[in-house]
Amino acid sequence: MLPVSYYLILSALLFTIGAVGVLIKKNPIQTFMCIELMLNAVNLTFIALGRYFGQMNGQMYVIFSLAVAAAEVSVGLGIIVAIFRTRESIVVDDANLMKS
């Protein structure tokens, strides 16, 4: 069996890739996929730790996190579709109606 630190390092890397992606991507769909990557990196951490401690709760938390992520996806995609209907573009840089 691989030591738990391998999983933790991998998930930290995935989380970082996701976080950097959110900051540099211009398309909300891509941003959104990066956020999903972050959440799934966390899920990996939970599963690895839960398995390492021999506990069920770490793996149970993943179910919660998946359910919440699914609810977020449905709302997020709904918002993106609504925006596309009104302005035929979803690029984040076009969303600049409000400035201080």
Added chain:
Amino acid sequence: MTNAQSMQAILPVITLLITGMVVLLGDAFLPFWRRSGVASGSLSLLGIVIAAGFALDRLSHQPTHSLAFHGALSLGRFTQACTLLLLLLAGLAVLLAVTYLENRRLNRGEYYTLVLFATSGAILMAAANDLIVLFIAVEMLSVALYVLAGFARSEPRSEEAALKYFLLGAFAAGFLLYGIALIYGGAAISGLGGTTNLALLHLRQGSVPGFMTVAGLALVLVGLGFKAALVPFHMWAPDVYEGSPTSVTGFMAVVVKVGAFAALMRLFIAFAPAAAYWLPAIQIIAVLTMVTGNLLAVTQTNVKRMLAYSSVAHAGYLLIAVAAAATPAAQPLALQAMVFYLAAYGLMTLGAFAVLAWLSHRDADCQTLSDLRGLVRTDPAAAWLMVIFMLSLGGIPPTMGFIGKWYLFTAALQSHQLWLAITLALVSMVAVFYYLRVVWTLCFEEGSGISVSRNTLAPAGVQISLYVAALLSLLGGIAPIVWQPLMLAARSLGRMP
């Protein structure tokens, strides 16, 4: 608590959720219901009143044992105090929405359902004694708010606000969850596995936490900091506050703050033995938030935007209470000061947004300073109410805002954090400038602002909400004793097992 007792203690939340579903079904199947928002609004209000009744009942029984559902929730007196406060604010927000939605032709029943769901999320945030429950509660609140921010569909500003709020909120949720995972791992000690239960975390806390715990705590702070709009995680606030429909902005500005600060308080009190590791971060963020919020608010000409920066500044003031709670001796005072200030902030901010909502009608959404020009001549009632809320936000005696700041000031002194108290006093002086500018515009500036149309539909809702908010905040300033029961209840987080 046994399971039956736990269910009884959580009745306020259950009531809100059931009411929300009934409102949604009524709106879907009863055609007469859909024509006006009055039916949905009054039903939601009824649900909120019943929920408040349950919370009061529980508070009056002086619960000694607070942990419910095997330690997942803490339903002691502090939680009940936060619940009552949240229900009061949600009730006022529903009342003001009835008028605003009618006037702006946004009348759809799901609005009230989403408000009720978001309120139950905020209550659960205040009650969460397990970090994973906290995560679910945060999401319950946030997902409902993403939809509410974009409620004025087909209005590009509202959609833009929803998109920004959603992307940054989901980003913050990722940080929050990763922080929880690291705390879960860091909490493991020999033979015992990890845990996310705050009571257990408190027991396992040495004065030197491991690397994973410290990193986890930092990430959770980032996640909750986004929700509470702390600097440097506040960038979304002005855009989202400006773009969302005014009734939503008012609700969002107050309810999220109550939930987020109750959660921050509970989290950091559980980690109090390791205060040396997190206290400096909280202090620095508090000062940054107070200074940045106030300085940026000075330059705004849009009142909604100005109130957004002012809410950032108020989040900084509230963070002083969290910093003060690091000292065990100052904890009861810090908890009291936080709940009182949340009440003061909630009433003043909601009141200010209610005035804007009252003045908005079909063709014009009242939000810039020039809309308010000379209002004291065209609509004296609205203008004077706005003056009360502005003076209170500025912390001018004898208003509730002043008393709240006084409590925070004392809490900071009692925990020997003199320079936080000094910063609070200094930035409050800057704050007076931009609040008084609104008063000046209302009373002394020539020219005409927004056209005041007296054919406002369903005006009773927003009026009741305004007068109640003004009355309670004036009473809080002149006779703070009326808030005494709430503050006494908030003195302690309840027994840790």
